[in-house]
Amino acid sequence: MKGTTCSETDFDGRLTPFGISFRSIVYRRNRSLLLIALVAFTSLTVTGGSLIAFSIMNGVDVAEKRLGADVMIVPFGTEADMEGVLLRGAPGTFYLPEGIEDAARGQEGIERVSPQLYIATFNSSHCAMPVQVIGFDPQSDFVVGPWIEQTIPGGASKGEVIVGSDINRAPGDSFLMFGRDYEVTGKLDKTGMGFDRSVFLDSSTVEQVIEDYGSYEDAVQLPDGADTVSVLMADVSKGQDITKFAEDMRDRFRSEGVGILLPKDMLQSMSANLSLIFTVIAILLIVIWAMSLIVLATVFTFAVNERRGEFGILRALGATRKKLARVILAESFVIGIVGAAAGSALSLLIVLSFGDFIGSEIPLSFLLPSAGTTIWIGVAGFLAAFVVGPLASIAPAFKIGRSEVFSVIREAV
Amino acid sequence: MLLAARDLRKEFISGARPYPAADGVSIRVNAGDFVAITGRSGSGKSTLLNMIVGLVKPDSGSIVFEGNEITTMDDEALSSLRRTRIGYIPQGHGAVGYLDVKENVILPAALQGDFEEAANAARRMTGLLDELGIVHLADEYPSRLSGGELRRVAIARSLISSPALLLADEPTSDLDRETTAEIMNVFAAINDNGTTVIMVTHDEDAASFADIRYIMERGKVRS
Secondary structure (H helix, E strand, O other): OOOOOOOOOOOOOOOOHHHHHHHHHHHOHHHHHHHHHHHHHHHHHHHHHHHHHHHHHHHHHHHHHHOOOOEEEEEOOOHHHHHHHHHHOOOOOEOOEOOHHHHHHOOOOEEEEEEEEEEEOOOOOOOOOOOEEEEEOOOOOOOHHHHHHHHOOOOOOOOEEEEOOOOOOOOOOEEEEOOEEEEEEEEOOOOOOHHHHEEEEEHHHHHHHHHHHHOOOOOOOOOOOEOOOOEEEEEEOOOOOHHHHHHHHHHHHHHHOEEEEOHHHHHHHHHHHHHHHHHHHHHHHHHHHHHHHHHHHHHHHHHHHHOHHHHHHHHHOOOOHHHHHHHHHHHHHHHHHHHHHHHHHHHHHHHHHOHHHHHHHOOOOOOOOOHHHHHHHHHHHHHHHHOHHHHHHHHHHHHHHHOOHHHHHOOOO | OOEEEEEEEEEEEEOOEEEEEEEEEEEEEOOOOEEEEEEOOOOOHHHHHHHHOOOOOOOEEEEEEOOEEOOOOOHHHHHHHHHHOEEEEOOOOOOOOOOOHHHHHHHHHHOOOOHHHHHHHHHHHHHHHHHOOOHHHOOOOHHHOOHHHHHHHHHHHHHOOOOOEEEEEOOOOOOOHHHHHHHHHHHHHHHHOOOEEEEEEOOHHHHOOOOEEEEEEOOEEEO
8 A cells, every 4th residue: 555654633533423413514504504594483483472472461460460450430431541551551641520439439339449540741841751640549549559568668658659660760769740859769560561651659649749730731630520530449349240330330420421441351352352362373383383394394305315325325334224313313403403592592682672662562461471481481482493403304314214225325426 | 254145136126127136146255355246237246245235135145244144134233244344335435525534434433433442443544544645635525535535535434443344336437547556456455454355346457456256247146
């Protein structure tokens, strides 16, 4: 044999099926990048879609807890405004006619009643920002009071306000309303509802606010004969049919300009819409997943056929059928893992970064789930997309293992 | 006796017609032999070689290599045989395009899955590449090599596990006369070092390097 100068290489001979697959992925980088992008897209849509669906469900769940009254008594014609205030944070100002609170308290079947005042601040220099002001009576309140007490023990005293999570103020800051500064005494947790863009104050502060508010031309002036009450939150007695009770209330108070709103119905109609939305999202995600699987399976089948000669060489050099299948599966495994991780990470990044924007664009309660749930959704989206690769390559991997090596080896490059 | 093939039969179907690629083939090869199997295209010589290496299962007959019957071995045992005891040079250059020369050469040892053995093979590889005059190409990819260089890579790969038997399927096809002579000298040197060589070729010049010649014709062999 020919003699030349001997020189050592630093190659240690390690070349696993995984290493062989990795070399192939790098060598065919355009094809690999395309497949990785496809898996990433699947992962992005599955993770992102699931996260948004979970956020809406979470929002509805929290809304159910926060709207903890059986019945809301509102001025007739403002039912839609009230929904806007509660669910979408669209500020509004309205007042109940005078005497409704006393009449409601005297109504048979009512267990407890608590008044709330709703005023929208101005988008002007007299107010910090346009928000919903919600005044409540700490003595009778059973809806927002316990929640506030739980988060901020002691609540707000006279001249103090508590702000929702989306309001850019911290405890100790001041908050300008109708030309007067109020001290922020606490900040509430996020609810995904209009409460996040609301300012809460108790009845001792309401008086001052309403007086200041009324001094502006742009104010919705308190009509003659109206109470400084916008809505009455009411619970009915145990065993009472809430729907029947609401119908009776509507009949009883219609002539006095009062409408009845049932939080249960509000959430049910939202839930009915949600069922449809979730069904559409689920179908879309399944279609995208299945399409990815079909495309990947087709590409892998073509790729394996195209490389029959190369696999024949590996068999001829001593690769068992199992090892050959492992080489092919390892390739799809790497593509799956890189694509799925990239897609899930990108999806989490987008939804977490733009969660507030997405929430404001969706006309439903929207609240990102806890960190733990979010991580699980990310992992589930990752797994759903990741399995596409190996699933798509199982059939071609085993098919090439069963092929007659003698015939495929002639196709070697 | 290193290898004894007895009464091998293999029939392929071409279109609707069956044709016998091996029709009662028997050959015997002793350790240290340099055997050439020649014949026209389609005479069944490559089929015979591939039956010996376990890549084609005969319809009937027996192949005994180092005292073990090959035709009844399972995939695991046959694969192990190809990785360790039988070096195989397929038709064409047979290199894996995305692996460089050293990785291509180490493949049979690496497929063992034994890192220690692979490390030993890697140490042997440098000497082997050196002897074949391609050590300077260790980091090159097949697409940058000439036909003769690729054939040397395939030879180095077939020898990496120090096999008892080297099988070469048309090792000089598509090479010019000068390169053919160089490659055949390499085979002769390998044989001189004690490795048994069985080579399939239709090139008379190449066959002349062998000590023993079998001629195949329509699936039958004559010496």
